[in-house]
Amino acid sequence: MPFARGRKEFPSHLWTQCPTCGEMLFNKQLVRNLNVCLKCDHHFKLGARERLELIADKGSFLEIDRELSSGDPLGFVDSTPYPARILAAQTKSGEKDAIVCGTATVGGVPSVLAVMDFDFIGGSMGSVVGEKITRAAERALADRRALIVVSASGGARMQEGTLALMQMAKIIGALARLGEAGLPFVSVLTDPTTGGVLASFASLGDVILAEPDALVGFSGARVTAGTIGEKLPKGFQRSEFVLAHGFIDQVVPRSQLKERLAFLLGALRPAARDLRWSL
Amino acid sequence: MPFARGRKEFPSHLWTQCPTCGEMLFNKQLVRNLNVCLKCDHHFKLGARERLELIADKGSFLEIDRELSSGDPLGFVDSTPYPARILAAQTKSGEKDAIVCGTATVGGVPSVLAVMDFDFIGGSMGSVVGEKITRAAERALADRRALIVVSASGGARMQEGTLALMQMAKIIGALARLGEAGLPFVSVLTDPTTGGVLASFASLGDVILAEPDALVGFSGARVTAGTIGEKLPKGFQRSEFVLAHGFIDQVVPRSQLKERLAFLLGALRPAARDLRWSL
């Protein structure tokens, strides 16, 4: 495979080019390697269902709140009306919105998982994402389970206006209650995790893991660079940069994510009952 | 007064030269002005008793733990044996150690005051300072009073070795209990507040006030400058610098200290009983 070939020899349904090293990767091999480049370890984006398969113990995942979908509270129209935009994304992805939630065990620890999907309108957070993560946290609290949220999002969904913004407070309220009850929340940041998602639940994990080289930042780099009108530091807003600045616990290669989560949940495993009442 | 006179015209028992502006100040006037330079507002050091007079409501101060003095746990000898050093300081100052404590009202709010005196071995913190501040905090807790500590210290007293270091943990333990009971602690930093005093109780006030231009830092500027082998930023480790860096609530001129304390204690006035039990 390592000799040079012309582009036409790589039909796109069979091959994918790595944006980092330029290597042409055979799709089947790429999928078998968890969508990580075999040459340079570039982490391609991973869909929510594939991510769940990677994290949840085999056969343990039970989806919840599958049918929630978005209203159109603002009657929002840009180039397309918002409902049409939603419908197109639903048709393309087979999902109702940008997140899949459910219960599962992870390394044997009863958990609730919420996994975002960047392919659904940029993983943007509207009322459905807000409601589903909130319910996931409430479910974890009710069942005394751990909560894992995997983020992949450009931020709040502007087609839902200030209602989308309020989802930040809504989700955080539920997470805070989870924390007060001594239940663990692990946040996993994947490429990209930005805006209102990073400025809310994604930054509040008891432990925060990130995939290598994921974009992790509050403002878009374009905005930031515009603000100072100059070049940004090397690696700016990438996982390793954010790790060095103290906001991430570990950068974890995808192949080790499951094992790392299992260890952490095992260590932070919630007590069967709320220890606040045990004095 | 503003025409030039020779040095011999200013006998030192009558006149003091301001180290900041060079002005010769008539001692009686200086004292009447709370030991603040009448020309440039330089704040001269203030003894513990004068400070108490400034802060406590007139006639309300009752000293406690007056007779505590230091042992010689290490049998410490440098140029002088430690007990001799203590005795000399006691004889010179009329105090037993570097702090005066008592109960008082401040603007009508029942308080416990602990005021350090830099003149007693550089205001250094040994077992007596540790024990007296701890007792002051315990007294405030027992009587549900506010606590005010005025610091003036070069740090821990090295003649008491690791025992002096441990006073930091001892005092902080008592302050933490005070805080858990919802009682206010106001820390006042005066020139200088450094080392183990700043790295313990002095930095833990619910509100932290500092006198203008007071030296406030962890390491001696000499050590710090030595570390980097270069010049330090302007105003380094002075109140205003530390305020800009976020570690002080207000820089307060001495003439306004009493009023400011009274306002703060009034606002943070402890409830008559512990509200944790009132749900």
Add this chain to the structure above:
Amino acid sequence: MLDRLIGAPAKAVEGNGHSADASGLILSVNDLATKKITAWQAVQLARDQKRPHALDIIERVFDRFQELHGDRGFRDDPAIVTGIGELDGRPVVVVGQQKGSSTEENIERNFGMPFPEGYRKAMRMYRLAAKFHLPLVTLVDTPGAYPGPEAEERGQAEAIAKSIETMTTLPTPIVAIILGEGGSGGALALGVGDVVLAMQNAIYSVISPEGAAAILFRSAGEAERAANALRLSAPELLSMGIVDGLIPEPEGGAHLDHDATGRNIKAALVAQLDRLARVPVGDLLTNRYERFRAIGSIVEPALDGSPPKAEPWWKRALRIRP
């Protein structure tokens, strides 16, 4: 399928049970005396440099205000002012975003765009309020959290998230007022209250109209169109249940009469804090949770054909099993 609009208009306002009607608040869009202004006019008014900013309001509403400084970690951020003031004799902790009233002051205040240390200062004051059982009043007025690289490096997102978290569980009454410009997450970091009020001409949005226009219409010039689409004006916020009431502004806008504006705010604050002081802290926190919990617009099919009931989350939580 049922279009269940959680947190619909009137419901949310009455739902949290704390909105006063006796303090001059506008509680329904129908009550707006003058005809509504356009979204774009609201944007202009909310940003007017002559509009009263946090310190202008603090000076008029509180007696004996003492500003307290510093985040105890990095820097005192002048874009957020905090302190203790007396409201009709009662001590209150105040946290507000501070824009400048001149170009020089705006440079000093970073145009009201806080750095992470600003939010950390705010959090310190939130905790101070809780520790001493003082009510908390926040004044929201910012184009947004500062988006520069130093802010990113020091954790702008983390600071906002923690600020919101601190407010959601803070065991003391909170009244948040959208004073002028409520710019996205950087505003929400001061915006979680038991009661959230907005000035009559304030705005509150997930993104600036200019930002939205640049993304959606590929042109910042379409900001006016975006402002309309975003429904960011105070009456819209009220009708969506995002704010609980509007504080009336003097004829023509708050910038024309700071004193009258201050009086209206003071009346609203006194009335709200009076009510909140009577609510046990446990109920306060439950209601605060439910208030934000109810916001959003989702479509959820009923599994058995009947519409799902709106009920407290814990009832749902105790009932549902996979």
Add this chain to the structure above:
Amino acid sequence: MLDRLIGAPAKAVEGNGHSADASGLILSVNDLATKKITAWQAVQLARDQKRPHALDIIERVFDRFQELHGDRGFRDDPAIVTGIGELDGRPVVVVGQQKGSSTEENIERNFGMPFPEGYRKAMRMYRLAAKFHLPLVTLVDTPGAYPGPEAEERGQAEAIAKSIETMTTLPTPIVAIILGEGGSGGALALGVGDVVLAMQNAIYSVISPEGAAAILFRSAGEAERAANALRLSAPELLSMGIVDGLIPEPEGGAHLDHDATGRNIKAALVAQLDRLARVPVGDLLTNRYERFRAIGSIVEPALDGSPPKAEPWWKRALRIRP
């Protein structure tokens, strides 16, 4: 006058009630098998670059250690390592100061001198331990907190004070081990435990011998004399009740056998944590308070001629009235 030496030798050690005798600890200076080394020899041993440092010990004592990074505010400080490890199958939070074993590593680790953000990382882990009811183990090994100007600007003193404060009220068992060099406040920030142990050749001092010599004797060359005067060696600390027991080192010092050192530490930790796990958290906190409360040397005349009794502070507090 009565010379009441609060916290005298044996009393303090037994006083807190948690010291194991079954785990190989040296609980009395008389039990020291080999003859005592001089203070200056202790200084040299404690600073030996080949001495096992935090990560060397963690690797040998804990199974499946996962390092966790960051203070969530400014920077991940490599001079403090933190994480979760398994000790005989039980999860434990570990926080240790990390010196380098080579010049390169020492530069990376800043010679084990933490910045404020290092202590803030430590505090985050302290709280994590408390939140999840995990015991906390700290490993102290630092010449002191970094004294540079950036550290001053970011609040070195505040970070140390808050660290100590967090430990004093942390509702989970804490075992602190003075592993090598316990340099002043920067060491104490990790040093508040229910049980405080020291390695047999560790030191713990309010100031470095060199620093003390420069101030007291106007010559850093008098460091040996200062080291003696400061009574900073482990046996001295034991006899003063500052540490509760000594962990024996292999013949010649820990640097000669990292594995044996690890085994001794592991035995001590397992025994101490076993004991502490049985103490209700309220008692734990009371005892931790009394442990440090008792340290100090004061002379107090009895008001009525009889010596004041040593008694818990709250008895004193309830009795005394002016």
